[in-house]
Amino acid sequence: MATSTAEAPSAFPSPFAIPAPPGGEGWEEMYPYYALFDEHRPEDAERFWFWNSMHFPTPAPVFDVICIDSPYQALGVWQNRVFAVPPAAGIDYRVVNGYVYIAGNPITDPEKIAERADFFQRRAGYYFANWPELYGRWKERMESLIGELTALRVASLPEYEPDEIAASHGVQTTHYGVLEAYNRALRLGDAMWQNHFEFLVLGYGAYSTFAEFCRTHLPDIPDQHIAQMVAGIDVVLFRPDAELRRLARLAVDTGVDEPFRSGRTPAEIDADLAGSDAGREWLAALEAIKEPWFNMATGDGLYHTYRNWKDDPTIPYASVVGHIDAIRDGRGVERPTAELEAERERLSQEYAALLPDELRAPFGDLLNLSRTVFPYVEEHKFYCDYWFLTNWWNKIREFGALLADHGFLEDAEDIFSLKRHEISEALDELTLSWATGGAPLGPHHWPPLVARRKEIFAHLDEWTPPPAIGATPEVVTDPMFIMHWGVTTDRVREWAAQVEGGTRLTGAAASPGTVEGPARVVRSAAHLADLQEGEVLVCGSTSPAWAPIFPKIVAAVTDIGGVMCHAAIVAREYGLPAVVGTGRATSQIRTGQRVRVDGSTGVVTLLES
């Protein structure tokens, strides 16, 4: 009964027709040539691109483009070249007015899909079968990468090289070390992203298979409950806060809790504590947990603007203040892990019991597999996104400080207004002019460029990006889009509807199914006789007396009523889609107008004006 929509122009703007916001003109220069929509890739207009606001919620700072390139290289290589996920290669990105849009590269050729399925079965199967061991090695690798990053030295350029250089052959000179350190820093970033994605596709895949299983068989289950059944109770991500709770208790027990009052800065609190022995002991206890637990980030994003707790202790101090308040009020601050564990088991058992017999075993198996992969899904954020990345940005800041020392930048932070290749270029000239003793152009070249970009950037920041651009897809099939971003066919339709404006009514999803047909607006029983075969009944509400007309219609839409009113019950009995309680169907819809009724989502779409 469902009919597909006729060819219609996309509800989303063409990527080639989006103007720069006033004052933002010339933004293209800040991004790589390959990140732009270009006439040599005209097919881009026919692709569906959505704004990846999850990872890139604001315009991408110029340098931070490396955290677009590198993740999509790494995601692509694991998904496409290693595991060969059958229906999807990698993800392409483009930048529009500074905002990051992404599109999938689907694989549609059945032969190719079958070929890839062989690789995937073998390789993914190996990972799932050996997960705990492989993940153990992964943690060791990540800690060693972080160790190398921390040890990486960004030297300042001395007036004279030290004696050792002259005394021993083959020791590298400082300028060489600087250039090599920059290259190494970039490659360490790449290495982190490569590790980041090694398990990600499979980890999310296992979890989302369980989530999808739950949603299929328990359609109303809150995502929260699915996560609760899977999530670990004692995982790395909870450790930082657990340490803060412990320190809060220590402060109260040793009588140094008085300085912890809301509204005070960490520096003020520290100053008070430094005045007493007990206070100094508390500060020492704090210092002892900073590595690694203060490598938490202040936010969840891939930009350099997210600092860690060592750099910005506002959040952990506020947490300690909150915990101390709780202790003073006689409330416990320790996490009730035993109760959380018990609730996790209770939920798992109750949901299992509600499923039909034949689904209970697969439910349990999937839950176990999800619990096996989930430590990675949760913990990789701490290792990669927080611990590594916040310290990596700081390493880049050291190069910024070096350039600022020599006047190439006004401020170390300005390094993030340069492209990574430009930094390479700037370091080349800096080391060249340092070595020769000649006059550098850098101090005249880079600061004006930075100033111009900051100006443009401020205007990009004010722009509101559309949720999607390019073609409106009929269906979304990419597993990562659905699993990771929640970009589903329904979601895209909602976006399209928001763009279209007043052609959409929503109500209670009363009887499932989708159908299109001409509307018949019936305002009283007297007009029931006008109903023609195949029409969509649009009325204020229905009464039991109307039951006999239901065989004639293809769907029912009412202004008033809930999913258990008669219209809904009778519609379900006859297998007709119904949307009830739309509030304004009879005033908005005209008799004869074509409408689409989606009784599964509760949406009525007006197809003609």
Next chain:
Amino acid sequence: MTATCAPLSQLRAGDEPEYGGKSAALGELLSAGIPVPPGFALSRHAQRPDGVDAALREELGAQLAELARVAGTDDPPVAVRSSAVGEDSAEATFAGQQETILWVRGLDEVCAAVESCWESLYSVTAVTYRERMGDGREPAMGVTIQLMVDARSAGVMFTCNPVSGDPSTIAINASWGLGLAVVGGEVTPDDILLSRVTGEILRETIGDKRIEYVPDPGGPGVRTREIEDARAGVRCLARDELDALLDLARRVHAHFGSHQDVEWAIARTGSPPDNVYLVQSRPVTTLAPRPRTPPPASAIAMVMAQFGAGPGAAGR
């Protein structure tokens, strides 16, 4: 002689062919200790071609006297509902096709209401409906007579989500006053989805409830009245009332072993759970078909399928 009349508490599911689905289900609820307003039932054999006769009138009088004794008042208001054989069965939901007469008082009115129920068996809509549902059985009608609950709020409840079929949710439609407004689709009720596992409200839409049914102060029957703005847009169920309904839903589902569609009412007097009653229960017949494809053998195979590397997908 075949029995024509019995207290609800004596009926069980097996009495459906004689007393009709509604009466039999109420007897089952009482046997499970679920609060149901006291009442009695007439079997299909009570039906007389020329209306209530002297013998039946006497029987009705005796039963009403017993209800008056239980209620502690003369001529307590009762609800008279048809309880058709075949109605409310697992095969068909005769949604509201039969008669319900509320707030009936005194023997004369009860006799008239019983006759209305019998007549409703032959109403045009019911016959059309039966033909459509292919029910070949000879139509027959029992009658249920119960003490009225003067409801502050009332409505319907499914022990699962009737739209999605989710067995882990309880779906409630509720409005002010007697349940008639919700059942008849005359108001947009509060639409509440509760988690059966945690009791939390998963989704709710507060209806703009403009009218309510209340006892007609001028005499028998009920009338509608407008709901003042202050009450129209607020949820008509408090948290402890939701908890009481959730508990009833679990018990009803456990007792019948299948999902039920119940009508409930919360009395103006008393407090939950003691003032929460069920006045009807029937099997849910209109569940959306749940996926029944056998799931792949192993969890890893299901994950493979999710990635398009295997047959089927996630048990679908």
